[in-house]
Amino acid sequence: SAVISQKPSRDICQRxxxxxxxxxxxxxxxxxxxxxxxxxxSLTLIATANQGSEATYESGFVIDKFPISRPNLTFSTLTxxxxxxxxxxxxxxxxRDRGDSPLHFGxxxxxxxx
Amino acid sequence: QQPVQSPQAVIxxxxxxxxxxxxxxxxxxxxxxxxxxxxxxPVFLMILLKGGEQKGHEKISASFNxxxxxxxxxxxxxxxxxxxxxxxxTEGPGNNDMRFGxxxxxxxxx
Numbered sequence: 001s002a003v004i005s006q007k008p009s010r011d012i013c014q015r016x017x018x019x020x021x022x023x024x025x026x027x028x029x030x031x032x033x034x035x036x037x038x039x040x041x042s043l044t045l046i047a048t049a050n051q052g053s054e055a056t057y058e059s060g061f062v063i064d065k066f067p068i069s070r071p072n073l074t075f076s077t078l079t080x081x082x083x084x085x086x087x088x089x090x091x092x093x094x095x096r097d098r099g100d101s102p103l104h105f106g107x108x109x110x111x112x113x114x
Numbered sequence: 115q116q117p118v119q120s121p122q123a124v125i126x127x128x129x130x131x132x133x134x135x136x137x138x139x140x141x142x143x144x145x146x147x148x149x150x151x152x153x154x155x156p157v158f159l160m161i162l163l164k165g166g167e168q169k170g171h172e173k174i175s176a177s178f179n180x181x182x183x184x185x186x187x188x189x190x191x192x193x194x195x196x197x198x199x200x201x202x203x204t205e206g207p208g209n210n211d212m213r214f215g216x217x218x219x220x221x222x223x224x
Binding site: 001096101104108 | 217
């Protein structure tokens with residue numbers, strides 16, 4: 001399975017600032033997704049990162065708040081903009097090869113906003 | 115739409131069995147099962163693609179009832195290493211974005 005490197009692994013940020021999270025995969029993958037997981041909670045899909053085009057966002061998530069880039073088939077970034085304490089969470093990058101294949105997750109970025 | 119998982123939590127002694135259920139109000143194309151240990155990323159266990167399909171992985175198996183839009187995960191003769199939170203993930207026909215249930219926290223005690 002693909003090896004996914006996510007950076008940073010954790011960060012503490014001040015309210016009003018932005019943080020960009022990077023996701024690097026060791027092989028080309030068709031699909032990349034960004035999830036958010038509050039401590040002890042489920043995984044909530046933020047958006048599908050589409051290579052060469054705008055990301056597809058889920059209800060409740062907007063591009064201005066969570067801009068996503070995917071310049072190629074092995075790399076994506078998620079930016080959490082104008083952060084507030086409510087953005088404190090774990091953000092996970094995930095990939096899959098095709099619709100009937102497993103999701104593989106990066107180790108996540110633990111974000112704390114003060 | 116998020117699938118519904120039950121129970122929320124289970125506490126077992128080593129060697130006991132458990133069943134975790136996952137249901138959806140919408141038609142399903144596939145059901146995935148993942149296990150997440152504290153502080154780690156979710157890890158894939160198995161995927162079920164066809165109605166009535168059953169799969170096994172050592173003492174962990176699962177079934178998928180397409181008509182009832184339900185799946186169950188069976189953990190047999192549980193081991194300490196089975197502890198963690200189990201998530202089911204579901205996809206509808208034509209969708210590639212997965213929705214996860216709220217999770218079932220499984221604790222296996224000696």
